[in-house]
Amino acid sequence: MRWCPLFRCTVWTIVALFLLGTPAVSAATIEAVLGEDIPLSGTSTGGGDVYLFLTGPNLAAGGVSLDRLAPVATGSKSSFTVVSTGDDNRWNYRWKTAGLALDPGVYTLYASDTPAARGDLGARNAVYGTVGISLRSPGLTLDTGGTLAIGASVDGARVAVNGEEIGAAPLTLKGLGPGEYRVGVNASGYEPWSGVAVVNENGTTEISADLIPLTTVETTVPTTPANTPAAASPLPAAFIPLILLALRKR
Structure with missing residues (x-):
């Protein structure tokens, strides 16, 4: 979308x-x-x-x-x-x-x-x-109040202001009263981000959320069990005629 x-x-x-x-x-x-x-x-x-x-x-x-x-x-x-x-x-x-x-x-x-x-x-x-x-x-008037522009490193990340989900990044809120606004940004596969934006009268505050991908722990399973006995080393080819010769003399 x-x-x-x-x-x-x-x-x-x-x-x-x-x-x-x-x-x-x-x-x-x-x-x-x-x-x-x-x-x-x-x-x-x-x-x-x-x-x-x-x-x-x-x-x-x-x-x-x-x-x-x-x-x-x-x-x-x-x-x-x-x-x-x-x-x-x-x-x-x-x-x-x-x-x-x-x-x-x-x-x-x-x-x-x-x-x-x-x-x-x-x-x-x-x-x-x-x-x-x-x-x-x-x-x-429409120009009265502050402006809060919210961006994120992931387009479409969901944005909440003061605990209320209001849309997806990037977005801009206008006509806000001066004060502090709690901003939360979430996206699937990324760690949640939160911050505080201070909005001033007739000013523009820009805030950008740098979302960090979730990490997964990977384990490596050995293909050969540690207690498996080592295979016997083959005899060199030079020893084979000697063994055959000894058998004939018997």
Whole structure:
């Protein structure tokens, strides 16, 4: 899969979350103002219902519904924001952020084929996609706030900021408040990487994760056991006629 670059969000931005049989993470991060409507859409190849929930600052760890911000519960379909797919297996949802008690910050939106909270997605074998959403206060311009650019020595490595998975490297987050941000980067076959990035107002902070491949211990098994007796050395050819001659004289 080729990871798409970061883009900014307007009221009409459409984010596609594809449920293709394996968990997928979008590298795109939506930037929006609290109070805006954010249209969301995607494709679920299996059709049926899609279960949406949100994680982020001051929200329940397992996720909350988009419309009520109430905690979701694994197995309880009504606790999620549920959207249905059409005949073409596509789904659409307009997220109204007005009136919701959300703080400015970076959030993660999940779209799953199974009603499972974040910590239960793996156990339920859920197929899901995620996308990062950066929400800022009304009245701020798009250029207000700091910028955090995250790279990695392995393209497509998964990136988490302050414990929330937001996409894949390389990616750029804009409109962030000043302060420290914990960054974690993971890729299959590599040791996890973590670091702290300090973001300043109206400044750009760049951070790059140099991932180290996992090492494996190899053992060499001897082909011949150590206690195997050595084979007897053959007699030189010159000794053979002498042995035959001695036998004849007898």
